[in-house]
Amino acid sequence: MATGYFSHPDCLAHEMGQGHPECPQRIHAIEDQLRAQGLDALLQREDVPLASNSDLALAHDLNYVLTLDDFLQQLEANGDMRALDPDTWACPGTRSAAWRAAGAAVAATDAVLDGRIDNAFCAVRPPGHHAMHNQTMGFCFFNNVAVAVRHALDVRGLQRVAVVDFDVHHGNGTEDILNGDDRVLMVGFFQHPFYPYSGAESRAGNMVNVPLPARTNGATVRDVVDSYWMYRLEDFRPEMIFISAGFDAHREDEMGGMGLVEADYAWITARVLDVARRFCEGRVVSCLEGGYNLSALGRSVAAHVRTLIEER
Numbered sequence: 007m008a009t010g011y012f013s014h015p016d017c018l019a020h021e022m023g024q025g026h027p028e029c030p031q032r033i034h035a036i037e038d039q040l041r042a043q044g045l046d047a048l049l050q051r052e053d054v055p056l057a058s059n060s061d062l063a064l065a066h067d068l069n070y071v072l073t074l075d076d077f078l079q080q081l082e083a084n085g086d087m088r089a090l091d092p093d094t095w096a097c098p099g100t101r102s103a104a105w106r107a108a109g110a111a112v113a114a115t116d117a118v119l120d121g122r123i124d125n126a127f128c129a130v131r132p133p134g135h136h137a138m139h140n141q142t143m144g145f146c147f148f149n150n151v152a153v154a155v156r157h158a159l160d161v162r163g164l165q166r167v168a169v170v171d172f173d174v175h176h177g178n179g180t181e182d183i184l185n186g187d188d189r190v191l192m193v194g195f196f197q198h199p200f201y202p203y204s205g206a207e208s209r210a211g212n213m214v215n216v217p218l219p220a221r222t223n224g225a226t227v228r229d230v231v232d233s234y235w236m237y238r239l240e241d242f243r244p245e246m247i248f249i250s251a252g253f254d255a256h257r258e259d260e261m262g263g264m265g266l267v268e269a270d271y272a273w274i275t276a277r278v279l280d281v282a283r284r285f286c287e288g289r290v291v292s293c294l295e296g297g298y299n300l301s302a303l304g305r306s307v308a309a310h311v312r313t314l315i316e317e318r
């Protein structure tokens with residue numbers, strides 16, 4: 007058994023324009039560090055299918071899925087780029103990338119639940135945690151983690167699934183979709199006040215939101231994880247854990263203003279895996295969200311993946 011690695015060349019074909027921070031080079035930076043640190047040889051590379059529209063519709067309005075499909079097929083045919091919202095652009099490569107990114111999360115879920123791998127990292131883009139039930143937002147088209155969560159619950163029959171989000175931005179799309187779904191516990195921290203300017207007041211009881219001021223460092227974040235996340239995760243006794251793995255809270259990442267370093271990501275990952283080992287045989291699926299300083303992103307993902315491998 008091993009840690010599975012899910013990525014696909016189609017995820018490199020989605021571009022949002024010259025100089026956009028959510029760029030294909032992010033995946034190259036990750037794979038470069040995985041190779042440089044000798045981690046790629048320890049990972050089990052897995053195939054990534056396109057998501058099915060029925061899986062996407064577990065988390066999104068079916069009409070949204072079908073309308074987006076039509077729109078992106080037109081771009082594929084005519085080679086255009088178009089904005090879907092002020093932050094989110096689509097190009098001819100977007101359709102296959104978006105369907106692969108969600109497909110990776112679902113395939114990773116199945117592989118872990120079938121016992122073919124211990125846990126998984128999905129190096130995919132576009133990211134997902136700002137994608138709402140029925141709209142694109144903040145570089146996101148489909149909420150890859152929410153789709154996989156609903157697949158685990160509705161298709162695979164799990165009863166309790168946890169979501170951990172350590173991106174610097176609030177996972178408002180995931181909250182939009184999973185708020186009030188008592189089969190799900192979502193724990194997160196995020197810089198506040200900051201984009202998308204939500205999450206400071208927890209909504210339903212299944213959302214554990216910890217807003218943190220700019221310049222919060224790793225020591226404080228570790229206290230937050232131990233004080234706010236751990237007892238909730240332990241009380242909930244998840245059958246599987248999903249990670250919205252954004253790395254833009256790194257101190258070198260200028261998209262955010264927090265002060266995490268690689269060792270903090272390894273530490274948070276180890277805490278999550280500790281819960282997973284105790285309650286759900288180590289079942290964890292982690293999906294890439296943000297992280298825009300290419301060097302810091304590569305190093306942070308390597309620290310995260312090394313922990314997935316070593317603590318599985």
Ligand SMILES: [Zn+2]
Nearest residue numbers: 173175254296
């Ligand atoms: Zn982010």
